[in-house]
Amino acid sequence: MMTDFRVGFGYDSHRFAPDRPLVIGGIVIPYELGLAAHSDGDVLIHAVCDALLGAAGMRDIGTYFPDNDPTWKNVDSTKLLAKVVELVEGKGWKVNNLDCTLVLEKPKMKPHVEQIINRLAELLHVETDRVAVKAKTNEKMGFTGAGEGIAATAAVSLAK
Ligand code: MG
Numbered sequence: 001m002m003t004d005f006r007v008g009f010g011y012d013s014h015r016f017a018p019d020r021p022l023v024i025g026g027i028v029i030p031y032e033l034g035l036a037a038h039s040d041g042d043v044l045i046h047a048v049c050d051a052l053l054g055a056a057g058m059r060d061i062g063t064y065f066p067d068n069d070p071t072w073k074n075v076d077s078t079k080l081l082a083k084v085v086e087l088v089e090g091k092g093w094k095v096n097n098l099d100c101t102l103v104l105e106k107p108k109m110k111p112h113v114e115q116i117i118n119r120l121a122e123l124l125h126v127e128t129d130r131v132a133v134k135a136k137t138n139e140k141m142g143f144t145g146a147g148e149g150i151a152a153t154a155a156v157s158l159a160k
Helices: 043-055 077-090 110-124
Strands: 005-017 022-024 027-029 094-103 131-136 149-159
Touching: 005 043, 027 110, 043 077, 043 094, 043 110, 043 149, 077 094, 077 110, 094 110, 110 131
Parallel strands: 094 131
Antiparallel strands: 005 149, 022 027, 094 149
């Protein structure tokens, strides 16, 4: 029996950079550019972390994993998400669903979406039909449209 319900929203963006792997949703995507960041630059995972923490009233990702802390240099962001899920579950919350959108011109995400959904579902301890990942272009407008980087949004609901 559900006694409480929350909604959280997260946003993140990272700039493309050479000589970096492109990691989105915990999956390495073959592409000539990666994302600049202190961590592995996983823009989608960072948005998901902020949505979870926001829903639970637990501040944001930078509070737990400051980007001036060498511990998190080039860290695999799925490790950060696993820690965030542990914190949120520790407050008695269970993820109800996650819905995210990536905004980018390139590369094409369609071939990778199913793998990303499976990975996110595994990390959030939910069935895959509770996770949605969409990707769209920004119709050549703004920084995502110019191919300067990738933006991600995530909405999550929690129940207890
Ligand atoms: Mg980030």
